[in-house]
Amino acid sequence: MPHLVALYTANLDAVVDMPALCRELADAMLTVRDEEGRQVFPTGGTRVLAYPAPHFAVGDGGAAGRAAGAGKTGLATGDPGEYGFMYLHLRMGRGRSDATQKRAGDAVLAAARARLDPVMATRHIGLTVQVDVGAEVFDAKHSTLHPLFQKT
Incomplete structure:
Protein backbone atom coordinates (compact mmCIF):
# COMPACT_ATOMS: atom_id res chain seq x y z
CA MET A 1 0.00 0.00 0.00
CA PRO A 2 2.86 2.46 -0.26
CA HIS A 3 1.37 5.22 -2.31
CA LEU A 4 3.07 8.53 -2.87
CA VAL A 5 0.73 11.17 -4.24
CA ALA A 6 2.14 14.42 -5.56
CA LEU A 7 -0.27 17.33 -5.75
CA TYR A 8 1.32 20.34 -7.40
CA THR A 9 0.55 23.66 -9.01
CA ALA A 10 0.32 23.18 -12.77
CA ASN A 11 2.84 25.96 -13.42
CA LEU A 12 5.55 23.49 -12.34
CA ASP A 13 4.92 21.38 -15.46
CA ALA A 14 6.83 23.98 -17.50
CA VAL A 15 9.96 23.71 -15.33
CA VAL A 16 9.97 20.21 -13.78
CA ASP A 17 10.17 16.89 -15.64
CA MET A 18 7.31 15.26 -13.73
CA PRO A 19 7.62 11.76 -15.27
CA ALA A 20 11.30 11.70 -14.30
CA LEU A 21 10.50 12.97 -10.81
CA CYS A 22 7.88 10.22 -10.36
CA ARG A 23 10.40 7.55 -11.35
CA GLU A 24 13.04 9.02 -9.04
CA LEU A 25 10.59 9.13 -6.13
CA ARG A 33 15.18 -0.51 4.46
CA ASP A 34 13.97 -1.30 7.96
CA GLU A 35 16.17 -1.93 10.99
CA GLU A 36 16.81 -5.53 9.85
CA GLY A 37 17.83 -4.38 6.37
CA ARG A 38 14.63 -5.58 4.68
CA GLN A 39 13.07 -3.61 1.85
CA VAL A 40 10.21 -1.61 3.36
CA PHE A 41 8.08 -1.07 0.27
CA PRO A 42 7.27 -4.04 -1.98
CA THR A 43 8.38 -3.40 -5.54
CA GLY A 44 5.03 -4.39 -7.04
CA GLY A 45 3.09 -2.25 -4.59
CA THR A 46 5.09 0.96 -4.90
CA ARG A 47 3.18 3.66 -6.73
CA VAL A 48 3.82 7.32 -7.35
CA LEU A 49 1.01 9.40 -8.81
CA ALA A 50 1.30 13.09 -9.72
CA TYR A 51 -1.67 15.40 -10.15
CA PRO A 52 -1.34 19.00 -11.33
CA ALA A 53 -3.80 21.55 -10.00
CA PRO A 54 -4.79 23.66 -13.00
CA HIS A 55 -6.44 26.25 -10.74
CA PHE A 56 -4.56 27.45 -7.69
CA ALA A 57 -3.62 30.40 -5.51
CA VAL A 58 -0.43 30.37 -3.45
CA GLY A 59 0.32 33.07 -0.89
CA ASP A 60 0.02 36.56 -2.35
CA GLY A 61 0.21 35.37 -5.96
CA GLY A 62 3.88 36.21 -6.37
CA ALA A 63 3.76 39.88 -5.42
CA ALA A 64 6.36 39.65 -2.64
CA GLY A 65 8.71 37.63 -4.84
CA ARG A 66 8.48 40.15 -7.67
CA ALA A 67 8.85 43.10 -5.29
CA ALA A 68 11.93 41.59 -3.61
CA GLY A 69 13.79 41.23 -6.91
CA ALA A 70 16.55 38.73 -7.69
CA GLY A 71 19.25 40.34 -5.58
CA LYS A 72 17.23 40.40 -2.39
CA THR A 73 15.78 36.90 -2.68
CA GLY A 74 19.07 35.20 -3.47
CA LEU A 75 17.61 33.72 -6.64
CA ALA A 76 19.71 33.62 -9.79
CA THR A 77 16.88 35.30 -11.71
CA GLY A 78 13.71 36.96 -10.55
CA ASP A 79 10.71 34.75 -10.04
CA PRO A 80 8.54 35.26 -13.13
CA GLY A 81 5.21 35.27 -11.35
CA GLU A 82 2.88 33.01 -9.39
CA TYR A 83 4.61 30.76 -6.90
CA GLY A 84 4.74 27.00 -7.26
CA PHE A 85 3.91 24.39 -4.65
CA MET A 86 4.24 20.64 -4.36
CA TYR A 87 2.71 18.43 -1.67
CA LEU A 88 4.07 14.88 -1.44
CA HIS A 89 1.89 12.59 0.65
CA LEU A 90 3.31 9.15 1.42
CA ARG A 91 0.80 6.69 2.85
CA MET A 92 2.20 3.56 4.49
CA GLY A 93 0.59 0.55 6.08
CA ARG A 94 0.87 0.09 9.83
CA GLY A 95 3.64 -1.78 11.56
CA ARG A 96 6.77 0.17 10.67
CA SER A 97 8.85 1.83 13.34
CA ASP A 98 9.07 5.59 13.72
CA ALA A 99 12.69 5.39 12.53
CA THR A 100 11.65 3.52 9.37
CA GLN A 101 8.88 6.02 8.71
CA LYS A 102 11.42 8.84 9.05
CA ARG A 103 13.84 7.06 6.69
CA ALA A 104 11.03 6.83 4.14
CA GLY A 105 10.24 10.53 4.49
CA ASP A 106 13.91 11.46 4.27
CA ALA A 107 14.34 9.36 1.10
CA VAL A 108 11.33 10.99 -0.56
CA LEU A 109 12.49 14.46 0.47
CA ALA A 110 16.02 13.86 -0.82
CA ALA A 111 14.76 12.61 -4.19
CA ALA A 112 12.36 15.53 -4.53
CA ARG A 113 15.05 18.05 -3.62
CA ALA A 114 17.52 16.55 -6.09
CA ARG A 115 15.05 17.34 -8.87
CA LEU A 116 13.54 20.56 -7.47
CA ASP A 117 16.49 22.41 -5.93
CA PRO A 118 17.87 23.57 -9.31
CA VAL A 119 14.42 24.91 -10.20
CA MET A 120 14.08 26.51 -6.77
CA ALA A 121 17.23 28.48 -7.53
CA THR A 122 15.20 30.47 -10.07
CA ARG A 123 11.60 30.15 -8.84
CA HIS A 124 9.77 30.52 -5.55
CA ILE A 125 8.41 27.05 -4.79
CA GLY A 126 7.13 25.47 -1.61
CA LEU A 127 7.65 21.77 -0.96
CA THR A 128 5.93 19.69 1.72
CA VAL A 129 6.49 15.99 2.40
CA GLN A 130 4.07 14.24 4.74
CA VAL A 131 4.13 10.59 5.82
CA ASP A 132 0.94 9.03 7.18
CA VAL A 133 0.38 5.57 8.55
CA GLY A 134 -3.06 4.17 7.98
CA ALA A 135 -5.53 2.66 10.35
CA GLU A 136 -7.51 1.09 7.56
CA VAL A 137 -11.16 0.29 8.01
CA PHE A 138 -11.13 -1.79 4.83
CA ASP A 139 -8.05 -2.79 2.82
CA ALA A 140 -8.51 -5.12 -0.14
CA LYS A 141 -5.99 -5.72 -2.88
CA HIS A 142 -6.12 -7.44 -6.25
CA SER A 143 -3.07 -7.28 -8.48
CA THR A 144 -1.16 -9.06 -11.20
CA LEU A 145 1.90 -6.92 -10.42
CA HIS A 146 3.19 -8.60 -7.26
CA PRO A 147 3.93 -11.99 -8.91
CA LEU A 148 6.40 -10.24 -11.21
CA PHE A 149 8.61 -9.43 -8.24
CA GLN A 150 8.19 -12.49 -6.02
CA LYS A 151 11.29 -14.60 -5.64
CA THR A 152 10.87 -18.30 -6.25
Missing part, protein backbone atom coordinates in the same frame (compact mmCIF):
# COMPACT_ATOMS: atom_id res chain seq x y z
CA ALA A 26 9.57 5.50 -6.71
CA ASP A 27 13.22 4.44 -6.95
CA ALA A 28 13.96 6.28 -3.70
CA MET A 29 11.08 4.49 -1.97
CA LEU A 30 12.46 1.15 -3.12
CA THR A 31 15.80 1.86 -1.42
CA VAL A 32 14.25 2.27 2.05
